[in-house]
Amino acid sequence: MFGLDKKDTSLLILVAILTMLAPFILNPFPASSGLAQFNAGYPDLMQRFVIFGIFAIGFNILFGLTGYLSFGHAAFIGVGSYAAMWMFKLVGMNVLPALALSMVMSGLFAVVIGYISLRRSGIYFSILTLAFAMMSYALAYSVLATDMDGPDQQGLLQKGLTGGETGLQLTLQDPRVFGEQATADGNLPVPSLFGLEMRSSTELVMGDWVFTFSTGYYFCAVVMLLAFYLSIRIFRSPFGMMLRAIKSNQQRINYTGLNAKPYMLAAFVISGVYAGLAGGLMAAMDPLAGPERMFWTASGEVVLMTILGGVGTLIGPVLGAGLIKYMENILSKINSDILHTWFAFLPDGLEDFVVGMIYPFIGKGWHLTLGLIFMAVVIFLPGGLVEAGQRISRVFKGRKAPEGAKKSTTEPAE
Amino acid sequence: MDAIILQVLNGLDKGSAYALIALGLTLIFGTLGVVNFAHGALFMIGAFCAVTLSRILTLSHEVIDETRTDFLGNPLKVDVPYVYDIFGQATGDAIIDWAVPLSILFAIPVMILIGVVMERGLIKHFYKRPHADQILVTFGLAIVLQEIVKYYYGANPIPTPAPEAFTGSFDFGALIGMEANNIIYPYWRLVYFGFAAIVIGAVFAFLQFTTFGMVVRAGMADRETVGLLGINIDRRFTIMFGIAAAVAGLAGVMYTPINSPNYHMGMDFLVLSFVVVVVGGMGSLPGAVLAGFLLGILESFASMREVIDIIPGINQIIIYLVAIIILLTRPRGLMGRKGVMED
Numbered sequence: 001m002f003g004l005d006k007k008d009t010s011l012l013i014l015v016a017i018l019t020m021l022a023p024f025i026l027n028p029f030p031a032s033s034g035l036a037q038f039n040a041g042y043p044d045l046m047q048r049f050v051i052f053g054i055f056a057i058g059f060n061i062l063f064g065l066t067g068y069l070s071f072g073h074a075a076f077i078g079v080g081s082y083a084a085m086w087m088f089k090l091v092g093m094n095v096l097p098a099l100a101l102s103m104v105m106s107g108l109f110a111v112v113i114g115y116i117s118l119r120r121s122g123i124y125f126s127i128l129t130l131a132f133a134m135m136s137y138a139l140a141y142s143v144l145a146t147d148m149d150g151p152d153q154q155g156l157l158q159k160g161l162t163g164g165e166t167g168l169q170l171t172l173q174d175p176r177v178f179g180e181q182a183t184a185d186g187n188l189p190v191p192s193l194f195g196l197e198m199r200s201s202t203e204l205v206m207g208d209w210v211f212t213f214s215t216g217y218y219f220c221a222v223v224m225l226l227a228f229y230l231s232i233r234i235f236r237s238p239f240g241m242m243l244r245a246i247k248s249n250q251q252r253i254n255y256t257g258l259n260a261k262p263y264m265l266a267a268f269v270i271s272g273v274y275a276g277l278a279g280g281l282m283a284a285m286d287p288l289a290g291p292e293r294m295f296w297t298a299s300g301e302v303v304l305m306t307i308l309g310g311v312g313t314l315i316g317p318v319l320g321a322g323l324i325k326y327m328e329n330i331l332s333k334i335n336s337d338i339l340h341t342w343f344a345f346l347p348d349g350l351e352d353f354v355v356g357m358i359y360p361f362i363g364k365g366w367h368l369t370l371g372l373i374f375m376a377v378v379i380f381l382p383g384g385l386v387e388a389g390q391r392i393s394r395v396f397k398g399r400k401a402p403e404g405a406k407k408s409t410t411e412p413a414e
Numbered sequence: 415m416d417a418i419i420l421q422v423l424n425g426l427d428k429g430s431a432y433a434l435i436a437l438g439l440t441l442i443f444g445t446l447g448v449v450n451f452a453h454g455a456l457f458m459i460g461a462f463c464a465v466t467l468s469r470i471l472t473l474s475h476e477v478i479d480e481t482r483t484d485f486l487g488n489p490l491k492v493d494v495p496y497v498y499d500i501f502g503q504a505t506g507d508a509i510i511d512w513a514v515p516l517s518i519l520f521a522i523p524v525m526i527l528i529g530v531v532m533e534r535g536l537i538k539h540f541y542k543r544p545h546a547d548q549i550l551v552t553f554g555l556a557i558v559l560q561e562i563v564k565y566y567y568g569a570n571p572i573p574t575p576a577p578e579a580f581t582g583s584f585d586f587g588a589l590i591g592m593e594a595n596n597i598i599y600p601y602w603r604l605v606y607f608g609f610a611a612i613v614i615g616a617v618f619a620f621l622q623f624t625t626f627g628m629v630v631r632a633g634m635a636d637r638e639t640v641g642l643l644g645i646n647i648d649r650r651f652t653i654m655f656g657i658a659a660a661v662a663g664l665a666g667v668m669y670t671p672i673n674s675p676n677y678h679m680g681m682d683f684l685v686l687s688f689v690v691v692v693v694g695g696m697g698s699l700p701g702a703v704l705a706g707f708l709l710g711i712l713e714s715f716a717s718m719r720e721v722i723d724i725i726p727g728i729n730q731i732i733i734y735l736v737a738i739i740i741l742l743t744r745p746r747g748l749m750g751r752k753g754v755m756e757d
Contacts, residue, residue, distance in 0.1 A: 069546045120741055123449050123545050127692050128741055130685060131734035138734075143727030296685060300553065307550060360565050368565070371557030378551045379539070 008232050011314060015228060019221040022046055023211045030208030034341070037333060040326055043201055043214030044285075048325045050217070050224040051281045056305040056317030057224075057231045058274020062267050063303070064312035065235070065243035068118075071126045071299050072133030075113070076106040076272045078140060078294035080279025082161070085168045085289045092179025093189045095198065095219070099280040106276020107269055114268035118261060121250070133299055140291040141165065167290030191284045193219060198284055216285050223281065224318075227274060232314055234270070243267050275302075304374055310384030319385050324370065331366045416596040421714045423586065427603040427672060429710020430610030431457075434665035435687035436694060436702035437614060438658035444634050444697035445651045448537055449545050451552035454684025455559040456659045459528065460666025461675035462563055463521040465572050468513035471497055512577045517667045522660050529659025533652050556680065564677040576602040576671035602671050609668050613661060614703055620657075621699070630654055634697070689737040695750025705748055709733050 004012065018025065027041030040046070059073055080102035087098035117128040140162040162168055172182050176189075183189050191198045193215075201214035234240050242263050245253055253260045283289050292298070301324065309320025339355045339362070346354060361369045381387055435457055442450050474493040482490040497506035509516065536555065540548045575581065579601075586597040621627035633640045633647040640647045666675070673679065690709055694701030715721065717729035740747060 067544075067546065069549065116738065116742065120745060123549065123696075124692065124741055124745065126546075126549065127688055128738060131689060131737050134685060135731045135734045138730035139727055142730050297681070303550070303553075365561055365565055367557060368561035371554050371561060375536075375551055375554035375558065378547060378554060379536075382547075 002229065004232060004236070008236065008314075012225075012229060012232060015315065015318070016225055019050065019225060020218075022049075022221070023213055023217070027209060027211055031210055032208055037338070038330060040330060041211065043212055043217050045325065045329050046214070046217045047220050047281075047285050048329070049322045050220040051278050051285070052302070052305065052321035052325055053318040054220075054224050054227045054281070055275050055278035055302050056309065056321040057227055058271040058278070059302045060271075060306050060311065060313075060317040061231060061234060061243075061274070062271035063306055064317075065240060065247060066264060066267050067247035068121065068264065068268075069126050069303070070117075070129040070268075070271075071296060071303070072113070072129030072131075073271070073275050073302055074294050074296065074298035075133040075136040076110060076275035077279035077282070077298065078136060078289070078291065079106045079109045080276030081283045081289035081293055082140070082168060082279075083276070084280035084283035085170075085287065088170060088176075088191060088283070088287055089168075089174040090177065092176050093191050094179070095191050095193050095280075095284040098191070098284060099223075099277060102276045102280030102283070103273050106279065107273045109276075110269040110272025111265070114265050114272065118264050118268060130296055130299070133294060133296055137291055137294040137296070140294060162291060163289075164291070167288050170287050188287075191287055220281055220285070223277070227277065228314075228318070235314060239263065239266070304370065306384075308374060308377055308384055310386030311382070313383070313386040316384050316386040323385070327366050327370060331362050331369065332364065334362045336363070416592065417718065419586070419592075420597050420599075421718060422711055423597070423599050423603070425711030425714035426607045426707070427710075428713065429707035430607050431665050431669055431683065431706075432687055432690045432710050433703045433706025434610055434613060435662050435683055436690040436706045437617060437699060438662040438665075439687055439691050440694065440697055440699060440702040441617075441658040441661070442655055443691070444699070445630065445654045446533070446537070446541065448540065449548050449552070450537070451549050451684065452532070452556040452559065453552075453658075453662055453687070454680030454682075455556040456525065456528070456662040456680070457666040457669075457683055458563065458675065458677065458680030459559065460521050460525060460663025461574075461670050461679060462567060462666075463524055463663060464514050464517035464574055464667045464670045465567065465675060467517040467520045468510070468574060471495065471510050471513050471516075514574060514576055514667065514670055518664060521663045521667045525660040525663030526656035528663075529656035530652055532659070533655040537655070556684070560677050560680065567677065569677060571674035571676040573674045574670040576605075580605055580671075606668050606672065610665070613664055617657070617661060618699065626650065626653075686733060689733055691747075693737050693740045693747055695747025698747065698749045698751065701747055701749030708748075709736065712736065 002009065002012070023041050023046065025041075026046065027039045029035040029039050031039075040049075055073075055077065059070070062073075063069055083102040083105035084095075084098040087101045091097055113129065113132045117125055117132065120128060141164060144161040144164075170188050172186075172188065174181065180189055196215055198216035198219060199214075201212050201216075204211040204213065242253075242258075246260050246263060250260055279289075279293065282293070302321075305320035305324050306317045307320070308323055309318065310316025336355060336359050339358060340351065343351045343354050359365070361372075377384055383390070435453060438456070439450060439453050442448055442453070472495050474495040476491045477494045479490045479492045482492075484490050495506060495510065497509050500506070501509060532555070536551065537548075540551055581601070583598045583600045586599040621631055629640065629645055629647070630650050633645075633651065637647055666679075669675075686709075687706075690705045691702055693709065694703070694705030712732055713729065716732040721728060
């Protein structure tokens with residue numbers, strides 16, 4: 001189906017089902033139970049799952065296939081967000097033109113950065129992309145945020161192209177040529193898809209469970225499925241094979257008489273466009289764009305996601321993105337009081353001890369857990385969560401599978 | 415003229431910090447061939463060594479002061495640091511006042527220990543893996559170290575003042591016989607620069623004039639041959655890692671009065687010091703030092719009013735701009751050896 005083989009089709013369908021049913025799956029605990037705080041089925045978080053999923057899928061096309069580690073991908077997220085915001089300000093609140101512009105802008109940006117950065121490889125490539133991203137961040141933060149209108153005008157560019165520290169926001173004075181400047185009751189309009197507001201949602205109450213179906217989430221989910229489908233096609237295409245060949249031995253490619261540069265640049269631009277799309281979606285879900293999205297730690301985050309999930313695998317980056325965003329939003333909310341109620345059954349001294357042992361790793365310290373998991377994955381499990389899953393399933397299937405797997409991955413002789 | 419001297423001086427302290435961190439980074443790269451993204455964290459830990467020592471020195475116990483009373487008429491309880499008990503009040507005060515310079519003595523063994531543990535425990539296993547893996551695992555380590563420090567010291571910057579004698583500024587212009595009051599420079603920054611110069615000099619002297627240093631240099635040039643000669647080069651490289659960590663830590667210790675330490679200061683410096691290493695040339699020690707000072711001074715020139723008026727925002731991006739130009743035109747860096755990490 002869709003030009004995919006049986007295995008990929010079933011993977012795509014599985015992902016489609018999971019994302020479509022996510023409001024149910026992520027809300028397993030009834031609202032009144034103590035475990036309700038582990039529910040991740042609220043629109044804001046689900047949107048983040050899929051948006052960062054898109055970002056990570058795109059990053060994986062570059063890093064997973066070609067092995068070029070970019071530490072500056074957040075720049076494209078920022079460019080995408082700003083582009084989408086300008087579309088909302090100038091044209092109208094429909095999300096499609098906004099996303100289109102954010103993809104085009106980030107693509108152009110990626111062509112420039114990629115063309116220069118790809119002249120070097122290895123750690124130099126990482127540092128070049130890092131330098132470009134930090135330059136974009138610094139510019140968005142300072143220069144591009146200065147008044148470009150002149151002193152006596154109170155117009156669009158009063159806070160510059162990027163709005164600086166406060167970020168780019170919608171105002172009632174924006175022209176919005178093809179849309180309304182303000183809603184009937186004088187509020188800011190919200191992003192929508194042909195009248196379908198991104199913020200609207202319906203709730204389904206089933207006994208103790210409340211399931212929220214948000215338009216924004218389903219829109220993002222559909223975009224992610226498209227992005228995922230496209231990435232499968234890229235992985236299976238001759239182009240994808242070429243990228244893998246670059247990863248395994250670039251020199252040999254050159255000796256064969258092939259020029260690797262255009263392929264690399266294409267991969268870089270594709271992953272930049274994915275990031276721009278993710279940035280545009282962020283702006284569409286919450287019309288605000290700030291420079292902090294471009295800071296290099298944001299680029300580091302997508303690296304973490306991709307590695308955690310599994311580099312070079314199809315589904316890995318999405319899993320990694322989900323895991324990190326889940327930890328960021330759920331794990332970080334647990335405080336010591338909640339821990340104390342959980343371990344209340346233990347004797348007092350022991351309770352305090354157990355809570356004291358666990359507390360540094362959760363709540364505000366969730367980054368520590370993340371760092372430890374990340375290190376463990378890099379050291380012991382280079383294939384990430386996907387490899388972990390494969391190993392576990394191998395154990396259950398018996399000992400036959402590993403031999404077969406080993407045979408199929410035999411390297412060609414040098 | 416005044417303005418130029420002032421900008422050069424302003425660039426020196428930042429440049430010293432860049433140079434010290436970059437020196438450690440390139441030392442690690444040159445000896446072990448490892449790209450250490452956790453080096454910024456070592457700088458940060460050094461800064462927190464100073465915080466820790468000044469906290470230890472001000473540990474105190476309550477003493478009832480009979481001569482004074484609180485507003486209810488009861489004898490007043492005052493906190494007396496243990497240092498007073500040991501050294502008497504005057505010496506005790508002086509010791510507390512000099513906490514930051516004293517931290518140097520405290521930080522050296524701590525940092526060497528941390529460095530050696532890091533190398534033996536983690537980085538040793540990554541020699542044969544690609545640079546990308548080394549970057550990733552040390553990046554993870556940096557996050558972990560940073561979070562541990564954040565857990566114990568909180569997220570806010572902790573002010574750690576310089577000794578009384580070095581607070582305030584002096585008139586550098588008058589000192590070199592120019593018009594007074596034009597070049598005002600804080601004492602501590604000059605101290606920092608001098609300290610950096612001493613540390614850099616010490617590292618170079620150690621490598622140049624000791625047998626140990628000679629072996630290390632030989633190992634940097636050709637590790638295998640040195641190993642074949644029956645010298646345990648791995649152990650020496652481990653010690654060099656510890657020394658590199660100590661250099662970063664000392665840079666952090668002395669930087670605390672300039673900038674109150676917080677848990678993410680390492681990450682802030684890391685990116686820039688990587689840029690410095692690349693500009694100077696991967697694995698080249700003089701290159702790292704030169705590029706550190708050069709970029710520090712360049713940055714301070716770029717933040718002059720006159721320059722910003724011509725090219726707005728140049729002060730924010732100048733370092734990256736220089737790095738990009740250098741990487742594209744001379745990939746081995748200013749003083750890099752030909753053929754080392756050139757592609």
